[in-house]
Amino acid sequence: MDFIDVVKRRRSVRKYDLTRPVSDELIARILGAARLAPSAVNFQPSSFIIVRDADVKAGLKDVYPREWFYTAPVIIAGCVDTSVSWKRPLDKKDQAEVDLAIAFTHLLLAATNEGLGTCWIANFNNEKARVLFQLPENIQIVAMTPLGFPAEEPSEKPRKELKELFRKDRW
Numbered sequence: 001m002d003f004i005d006v007v008k009r010r011r012s013v014r015k016y017d018l019t020r021p022v023s024d025e026l027i028a029r030i031l032g033a034a035r036l037a038p039s040a041v042n043f044q045p046s047s048f049i050i051v052r053d054a055d056v057k058a059g060l061k062d063v064y065p066r067e068w069f070y071t072a073p074v075i076i077a078g079c080v081d082t083s084v085s086w087k088r089p090l091d092k093k094d095q096a097e098v099d100l101a102i103a104f105t106h107l108l109l110a111a112t113n114e115g116l117g118t119c120w121i122a123n124f125n126n127e128k129a130r131v132l133f134q135l136p137e138n139i140q141i142v143a144m145t146p147l148g149f150p151a152e153e154p155s156e157k158p159r160k161e162l163k164e165l166f167r168k169d170r171w
Contacts, residue, residue: 001113006109006112006113007109009112010108010109010112010118011117011153011154011155011156011157012118012119012120012154013117013118013119013146013148013150013152013154014066014068014119014152014154015068015150015151015152016068016071016072016073016117016146016148016149016150016151017148017149017150017151018071018073018148018151020073020148020149021073022073022074022116022147022148022149026114026116027050027074027147029110029114030107030110030111030114030116030147031048031050031107032110033106033107033109033110034046034048034103034104034106034107034110035103036106037099037102037103037105037106038102039086039095039099039102039103040085040086040095040098040099041086043084043085043086043099044084044099045080045081045082045084045085045086045096045099045100046078046079046080046099046100046103046104047079047080047081047139048076048077048078048079048107049076049077049079049133050074050075050076051074051075051076051077052073052074056132057070057071057075058070059132060075060129060132062125062128062132063124063125063128063129063132064121064123064124064125064144068146069119069121069144069146072146072147072148073146073147073148073149074146074147074148075144075145075146075147076107076144076145076147077129077133077141077143077144078100078103078104078107078141078142078143078144078145079100079135079139079140079141079142080096080097080099080100080139080140080142081096081138081139082094082096082138082139082140083138085099086099096140096142097142100142100143101142101143104120104142104143104145107145108120108145111145111147115149116147116148116149116150117146117147117148117149117150117152118145118146118147119145119146120143120145121143121144121145121146122142122143124141124144126141129141129144
């Protein structure tokens with residue numbers, strides 16, 4: 001599929017076909033796309049937790065209490081290691097979340113290309129997720145997504161006009 005077609009096809013899916021499992025091969029291809037994402041100074045601080053276990057999914061009820069989320073065939077948590085992420089020398093701005101956002105976007109688009117649905121989740125209880133996933137102090141969760149074959153076809157959301165997104169030469 002053409003890249004722009006993939007971008008146009010990507011939607012936030014909130015209903016999954018629970019009868020169609022997602023193969024390890026598909027997950028590997030999707031993670032392969034995330035692995036190829038650029039990162040600041042190529043430090044590659046991103047990593048992903050792949051959740052299939054029913055008990056861990058049950059624990060996600062307290063992290064993000066939407067049934068369509070914690071019952072999806074797979075859940076992926078996008079994490080960064082802040083002990084290895086690049087910090088801009090001038091002001092110490094940590095690029096970890098930017099790096100994860102790029103890798104996560106690659107993952108979402110790769111999933112779309114494979115016919116899978118996703119939904120970027122940032123509104124979750126971080127402390128409960130840290131405990132559930134038994135994260136070390138230097139690992140932070142930035143975003144999560146359910147992953148599975150869609151059981152719906154969400155409509156296109158309104159987007160700003162292109163002319164609203166840029167300025168010429170100065171603000």
